[in-house]
Amino acid sequence: MDAQARSKLIVELTADRDEQNHKAAELERRAALARPGHERTRLESEASELRQSAREVNRRLAELDDSEIHDDDRGGIER
Numbered sequence: 001m002d003a004q005a006r007s008k009l010i011v012e013l014t015a016d017r018d019e020q021n022h023k024a025a026e027l028e029r030r031a032a033l034a035r036p037g038h039e040r041t042r043l044e045s046e047a048s049e050l051r052q053s054a055r056e057v058n059r060r061l062a063e064l065d066d067s068e069i070h071d072d073d074r075g076g077i078e079r
Contacts, residue, residue, distance in 0.1 A: 001067075010064055017057040024050035 001009075024047040031043035 006064060010061060013057050013061055013064075017054045017061070020050045020054040020057070024048075024054065 027043045027047035027050065031040050031047060034040040034043060
């Protein structure tokens, strides 16, 4: 993957992760205000799924960062 494509992917993944974290925070806020029961459980579950998805995006970003470092070591990418 060339540097421009990698940069574009990083921007897209970062925006996706930030949006997921924002939505999760909103769901967590709503869950905290909800009465105990089905609605609160549903909101907490949705927030948890979004947080997990954001963690997966973080792992992908770390892989991209790691592969960039290895490319630099081989002289494949100039900064």
